Amino acid sequence: MTQTPEPTPFTQAGDTRTSAKISRDTISAVSVAVLCVLLLLSARLVSPALGSWTQVETVLVLGFFLVVLSYGQGLVILSGGLDLSLPATITLGGILATSWVGANDPNAWYLLPVVLMICGLVGLMSGIGVVWLKVPPFIMTMAMSIIVASALLGYTNGTPRGAAPTAAVALMKTELLGLPTPVIVLVAFVAMGWLFQSRSIYGRYLYAIGTNLDAARIAGVPVTMMQILPYVISAMCAGFVGIALVGYSSGATLRMGDDYLLPSIAAVVIGGSSILGGRGTNLGTVGGAILLTTLGTIISALGMEFGLRTVIEGSIVLFALLLLREELFQKLRNLWR
Amino acid sequence: MALAQFEVQTVPAWKTLLIKSTRGAALIVGIYLILYAFYAYQQPRALSASSFASLMNNTAPLALAAAGQALVVISRGFDLSVAGVISICNVTLAVYPLEGPGGALMSALLCMAIGLTVGAVNGVLVAVLRLQSIAATLATMIICQGIALVILKAPGGSVANWIADEMTGRLAGVIPVSGLVVALVIGTWLLLRRSNFGLSLYAIGADEHSAALSGINTRRVRFLTFVIAGAIYGLAGFMLSAQTATGNPTAGTPLLMLSFAAVALGGTSLSGGKGGLFAAVMGAAVLMLLQKVLFSFGISSFYTGMFQGVALICAVVFSGLLTRLGEVK
Numbered sequence: 001m002t003q004t005p006e007p008t009p010f011t012q013a014g015d016t017r018t019s020a021k022i023s024r025d026t027i028s029a030v031s032v033a034v035l036c037v038l039l040l041l042s043a044r045l046v047s048p049a050l051g052s053w054t055q056v057e058t059v060l061v062l063g064f065f066l067v068v069l070s071y072g073q074g075l076v077i078l079s080g081g082l083d084l085s086l087p088a089t090i091t092l093g094g095i096l097a098t099s100w101v102g103a104n105d106p107n108a109w110y111l112l113p114v115v116l117m118i119c120g121l122v123g124l125m126s127g128i129g130v131v132w133l134k135v136p137p138f139i140m141t142m143a144m145s146i147i148v149a150s151a152l153l154g155y156t157n158g159t160p161r162g163a164a165p166t167a168a169v170a171l172m173k174t175e176l177l178g179l180p181t182p183v184i185v186l187v188a189f190v191a192m193g194w195l196f197q198s199r200s201i202y203g204r205y206l207y208a209i210g211t212n213l214d215a216a217r218i219a220g221v222p223v224t225m226m227q228i229l230p231y232v233i234s235a236m237c238a239g240f241v242g243i244a245l246v247g248y249s250s251g252a253t254l255r256m257g258d259d260y261l262l263p264s265i266a267a268v269v270i271g272g273s274s275i276l277g278g279r280g281t282n283l284g285t286v287g288g289a290i291l292l293t294t295l296g297t298i299i300s301a302l303g304m305e306f307g308l309r310t311v312i313e314g315s316i317v318l319f320a321l322l323l324l325r326e327e328l329f330q331k332l333r334n335l336w337r
Numbered sequence: 338m339a340l341a342q343f344e345v346q347t348v349p350a351w352k353t354l355l356i357k358s359t360r361g362a363a364l365i366v367g368i369y370l371i372l373y374a375f376y377a378y379q380q381p382r383a384l385s386a387s388s389f390a391s392l393m394n395n396t397a398p399l400a401l402a403a404a405g406q407a408l409v410v411i412s413r414g415f416d417l418s419v420a421g422v423i424s425i426c427n428v429t430l431a432v433y434p435l436e437g438p439g440g441a442l443m444s445a446l447l448c449m450a451i452g453l454t455v456g457a458v459n460g461v462l463v464a465v466l467r468l469q470s471i472a473a474t475l476a477t478m479i480i481c482q483g484i485a486l487v488i489l490k491a492p493g494g495s496v497a498n499w500i501a502d503e504m505t506g507r508l509a510g511v512i513p514v515s516g517l518v519v520a521l522v523i524g525t526w527l528l529l530r531r532s533n534f535g536l537s538l539y540a541i542g543a544d545e546h547s548a549a550l551s552g553i554n555t556r557r558v559r560f561l562t563f564v565i566a567g568a569i570y571g572l573a574g575f576m577l578s579a580q581t582a583t584g585n586p587t588a589g590t591p592l593l594m595l596s597f598a599a600v601a602l603g604g605t606s607l608s609g610g611k612g613g614l615f616a617a618v619m620g621a622a623v624l625m626l627l628q629k630v631l632f633s634f635g636i637s638s639f640y641t642g643m644f645q646g647v648a649l650i651c652a653v654v655f656s657g658l659l660t661r662l663g664e665v666k
Contacts, residue, residue, distance in 0.1 A: 140650065
């Protein structure tokens with residue numbers, strides 16, 4: 001009789017039933033989507049050239065990089081880690097694609113996947129360091145970032161050479177079925193990502209690990225593998241972004257990835273994920289990435305200077321954080337009932 | 338019986354020695370001395386006052402950034418705004434140079450005020466509004482970087498000559514001024530460490546809940562931590578400007594990762610409650626000295642990062658092993 005569980009501690013610890021969870025995630029995903037649309041429509045008031053379908057296409061093409069990148073970052077954050085090695089891995093993908101594969105290499109069809117696998121190797125090393133050497137993710141991925149960046153500096157002697165592979169250019173600059181190819185690839189990518197994160201057993205495992213590692217281990221989740229996997233996926237996503245970036249801008253630079261680290265984390269946070277892991281959806285992250293990109297294109301179309309644009313971006317992250325605070329959701333839920 | 342059992346379980350002498358000799362900052366100081374010996378062996382000039390001073394000048398900004406970061410990390414937080422504060426201070430000094438000793442003092446105070454302000458914002462966000470420190474400071478850092486870009490669009494401008502000359506010079510031809518500034522911060526910390534604030538800082542880092550239950554005003558301590566750390570970042574920005582003598586809106590960015598690296602090298606656990614400012618400063622010193630040593634061995638500066646990264650991982654793994662060794666007792 002003494003074993004009878006008390007219901008009160010559960011309600012105090014926050015309602016974790018599916019209905020409550022869905023409402024929280026839906027609120028953030030829907031609010032981000034609504035914000036996006038509102039932004040695009042209100043931009044129309046400022047200038048008729050904005051808010052058109054062409055601009056939506058531009059936003060999607062530009063958002064391609066951030067969406068892919070923040071998907072990987074989102075998985076790592078979901079599992080309770082953080083990936084700071086993204087800039088170096090993007091640069092690794094970009095530089096290998098230009099200097100090593102090059103423009104008209106007939107072997108590109110298997111060399112580009114090899115590039116992705118090399119990037120995945122970087123993630124594998126981060127993951128192994130985190131799980132087996134027990135180095136905190138923050139430190140491990142930061143160290144990998146420093147190491148890879150310096151290796152690239154040495155490999156290129158400071159000046160990257162070579163041109164983008166034809167396949168990468170084709171990926172970014174052609175049209176398919178009347179839409180830009182990157183938009184179609186993006187939709188496919190998001191669909192696959194959603195299936196993996198929200199509908200597969202592995203996605204469930206990641207949620208379990210991010211919520212409580214020990215509980216997940218006891219519940220029979222293969223924790224070692226599932227802790228390493230997000231880093232590998234994240235690094236491969238970054239490598240893919242690197243290849244796509246050189247396809248878009250036709251050349252690699254040693255600092256091409258630097259501007260993407262903070263937005264990748266920001267997109268995940270705006271999308272409603274907890275930075276501590278175990279919570280968040282990839283659709284929210286996609287929304288966050290698109291929102292950041294929309295904002296960026298509108299601000300640059302308005303001719304605002306880069307500094308102000310950065311200030312606004314930061315304020316939006318802050319705003320999202322304040323909005324997504326736990327207490328607020330608790331209050332909203334109480335109002336609902 | 339219990340006593341006898343305890344005797345059986347005593348740690349072998351070498352283990353106790355190992356733990357004792359690596360406690361606190363001893364390990365990192367030892368590494369520094371060994372590295373310096375290598376450096377002096379390769380380049381006998383390294384022992385002269387002028388080359389020591391230039392090493393100090395290179396180290397001071399990172400050392401200060403790491404010192405502030407260590408404060409926040411001890412309280413179990415992360416502070417990414419360090420890069421933003423340093424950038425704002427740097428561009429401010431480059432756009433509004435104030436000449437003379439009075440101007441330098443004003444500049445230093447201005448930098449610290451900038452740091453205090455940003456720190457106060459961080460403090461409110463983390464301590465009062467209960468945001469995750471890493472996410473909140475990410476936002477403030479992005480905003481700070483934007484402000485730095487608004488103040489100065491592209492690298493340029495020049496810092497007041499007095500600051501650039503005197504703050505990188507030597508007092509009485511021997512003592513580097515930059516070293517004195519760092520020593521001042523460490524001295525303040527040593528006074529502060531045993532105070533109520535210092536003890537509360539460690540208590541919060543180790544276990545916030547218990548700290549709150551034992552009567553510590555966790556909000557106030559957390560807020561103060563960010564504010565003090567911000568002021569130290571301001572000083573770091575001041576010293577960086579003195580060293581580079583020019584303005585760059587992204588001056589602080591490289592220091593972000595390195596400040597964490599220095600803190601971790603100094604043995605401060607990222608999960609809070611452990612470590613110290615002096616160890617973090619020495620960690621920064623080791624990172625900068627490593628560059629010089631590698632250069633003196635003829636290794637291209639391209640590969641410095643590789644060694645820094647590997648050293649960082651090794652240090653964290655090693656200090657983790659030592660901690661576990663200490664717990665086995």
